[in-house]
Amino acid sequence: MKKSTTIVWLLPVLSVLLLLPAIRTHGQQNSGQAGQLYELALHTEEVKGDLSEAVDLYLQVLKDNPDDRQLAAQAMLHLGLCYEKLGSDQARKTYQDVISKYSEQTEEVLRARERMDYLESYLAELYKKADQHMKQGNELFKVWEYESAIKEYENAIRLSPNTPLALNAQYCIGQTWYWAGEYDEALATLSKLREEHPHSTLAPVTELMLSQVEYAMVNDKNQAYTSTNHDEDSIVDPETGITYKKVEAFQGKRDQISYLSGGANMSPDCRFMVLENKVIPLDGSETFNLVEMDALRGIYAPDMKHAAFLADSAIWTVPVSPETGHSTGPPTKLLEGGYRFQNHVNWSPDGKQIVFTRVEKDLALDIWAMSSPDGKLKQITDSPEIEVTPCWSADGNTIAYRNGSELWLTSLDDNNKTMLLKNGGNPRRWSPDSKWLFHSNWENNHFYSMDHQNNFDIMFPEQVGNFVSFTPEGKKMLFYRSSYDDKWPLKIVSTSGGASYKPAGNVAAYGSIWLGDSKQIVVQGDNEQGNVTFKIVSLAGGDPQSIKIDDDMDGQAFPFDLLPDLKQIAFSVQREDGRKDVYLAPFSAKEGTTTGPARRIFAGWSGGAYNVTTAWSSDGKKLALSHEGDIWIVPLEGGTPLQITKTPASERWLDWSPDGKWISYKVLNQSEKTETLYVIQPDDGIPMALNHDCDRETQWSNDSKSIILFTEKELQTVSLDGKILEHILNINDLGLEMTQSPCLSPDGKHFAFVGYEDGDRSLIIKYSFDSKKITRLGDDNLFDYKYGLRWSPDGKWLSYLTYEEVKVRPEGSLWETDFDKVKQKLLSIK
Secondary structure, three states: OHHHHHHHHHHHHHHHHHHHHHHHHHHHHOOHHHHHHHHHHHHHHHHHOOHHHHHHHHHHHHHHOOOOHHHHHHHHHHHHHHHHHHOOOHHHHHHHHHHHHOOOOHHHHHHHHHHHHHHHHHHHHHHHHHHHHHHHHHHHHHOOOHHHHHHHHHHHHHHOOOOHHHHHHHHHHHHHHHHOOOHHHHHHHHHHHHHHOOOOOOHHHHHHHHHHHHHHHHHOOOOOOOOOOOOOOEEEOOOOOOEEEEEEEEOHHHOOOOOOOOOEEEOOOOOEEEEOOEEEEOOOOOOEEOOOOOOEEEEEOOOOOEEEEEEOOEEEEEEEOOOOOOEOOOOEEEEEOOOOOOOOOEEOOOOOEEEEEOOOOOOOOOEEEEEOOOOOEEEOOOOOOOEEEEEEOOOOOOEEEEEOOEEEEEOOOOOOOEEEEOOOOEEEEEOOOOOEEEEEOOOOEEEEEOOOOEEEEEOOOHHHOEEEEEOOOOOEEEEEEOOEEEEOOEEEEEOOOOOOEOOOOOOOOOEEEEOOOOOEEEEEEEOOOOOEEEEEEEOOOOOOEEOEOOOOOOOOEEEEEEOOOOOEEEEEEEOOOOOEEEEEEEEEOOOOEEOOOOEEEEEEEOOOOHHHHEEEOOOOOEEEEEEOOEEEEEEOOOOOOEEOOOOOOOEEEEEEOOOOOOEEEEEEEOOOOEEEEEEEOOOOOOOEEEEOOOOOOEEEOOOOOEEEEEOOOEEEEEEOOOOEEEEEEEOHHHOOOEEEEEEEOOOOOEEEEEEEEOOOEEEEEEEEOOOOOEEEEOOOOOOOEEEEEEEOOOOOEEEEEEEEEEEOOOOEEEEEEEHHHHHHHHHHHO
């Protein structure tokens, strides 16, 4: 003990002895009182270790000796060293002052640059680690691991304090407390953020989040928080009498199958669930990646000796172990093209070939086969329609695929193609005996019996989820129910930056219209019966107010828009012949209801997507709509609808110019996969082509003299005679692969759009026409699908629609039922 104490006591003495030569040197260079004060500061810093006192002394040296540049440079350099040791942000600024103010003091400048470079590298590494904690926190937040998520956010703040990332982390902590139902903690966290950073980019959304918390505290209601009981282990479907048994539950790290369409499947031996590149063993062992690449659509071959996947816009295969499912060698690229988000390839029963929809620049979307060993290609179909989801029967004799809306069968070795059904779903699975084909679309499930040549509709209980596979021997059907549900929420983001915000939780939103005060949004969604509704949503939170259409219609009203003055609501009613009648009714946003009788303005409309086939003039006096592929003008104050185009093409994406003199629209060239932009004046009916290769959505300038549009590579402005007026920005320079939802700010000074980078990372880009600067918005969640951008009337907010997989129950689950029972039930129906 004495020996240790002696060593500790000697350390300061040794430090003083080592410092003496330096003190003598400085004493020779800096005579007088100034030199003595500097030596005292140096001794205080390096020997006493009192950094705060040393800072005061160095500041005094600088104050007293402005003309002694060598001494001042030395003092400022050491001032920076003290700040660095104290962990203060002042260090970098002080080193920069040495460089800029004392450039002739080469030794001190060199040392300052070295420290600057080190600090930049060190802080960049800290920021990188902090960003990783933020991302991990976001992932934990999504799966209800709220306490763990908060710890990750706190780690981000600790590593990168006093940065925008730290502020965002603090906001996320407050939001997490809210979603967990801990309102007091949420209120305290968000209130502190508002008080300490009243002018940050997060201030606007923080105010909204605080309003939502306060509403929840008063009403004891959290729109976002969901509490769900565990499913039963066995259920009997009351509609069919078929029994379903739960055979596996997925929780924690194993609960990763958030969706089934396109990217999820089960291995042929039923030992692994696969989501894109993630493999989840059913025996409870650790999950693993199929390959160490950014891969999508992973699927095992029937013999479990290979797997196929999509990556870097190409189709790949990799050898795997039949026992472990792990890859056993390097991947091999089979075919380059545009392969990313389409359904996974489908293996032949012997595992030697794959079939897929070929997606390459100069090729139509037909079905092709490829030999896995040698890459030899063979075209299977050749049709002007789009053909997708090929599915090989277990006996190898038949390939089912979808051609447009039709279900077709073919074989690999001949041209005998047969249409099975006029309106079929996507082929999903053949039964192991190849006698039954399961096919489905987004709302219906079907089995087609080859023996009976009949198509059977079937509804599975909600508790068991979507159909996944058959067991290898074909006796059981397996179903998977994810702990996630598809949600289509509305989000907003401040145009100054900051995190996104859900004003109505996970309420479904398929369209949105801002009200004039910029404090409320009308949202198109649906009700519990599945009928389309309009709801008024307050930015400050609270229960959405359903809009009531008080009219006695012979059919269900489908509201789809408000007129520009927000005083009339438009809706359609479907007729028995499948066509629609379009109506207008007076409307009060304050009362949330129609205020008078509706009147029909167009009868027998052929219909279509409303945002693509209808447009209102800015004065609210005319409606343009696409009817049977041509454009009609409907006067809203009386008069007969007028057809202004008559072409074999289908005119879509209608949009009036602000002055009401022009209509822009697009025509798709199906064979070339391009769209031509036209403008037409309703009075003379003579269309003019402005661009032959633009994206679907465009935006009129406020003066109606030009149109802003996206081509494949850039955002540009074109005049009404087709001349390019301005190359605004290059898409590739921004690292973007795709853009959509362009919109101009109300004052015409900014432009916003959704951009996609690295395939599935989406963010909102705001561009300033004056400064030419780019601002990234809405990047707190890069992996949600964003569309439908809308500026608020005051220009302070951007609303957008999105698609997410949202966790709504504690676990995913695997279910089984006897296939014989299912067949008996189906055959008893017909």
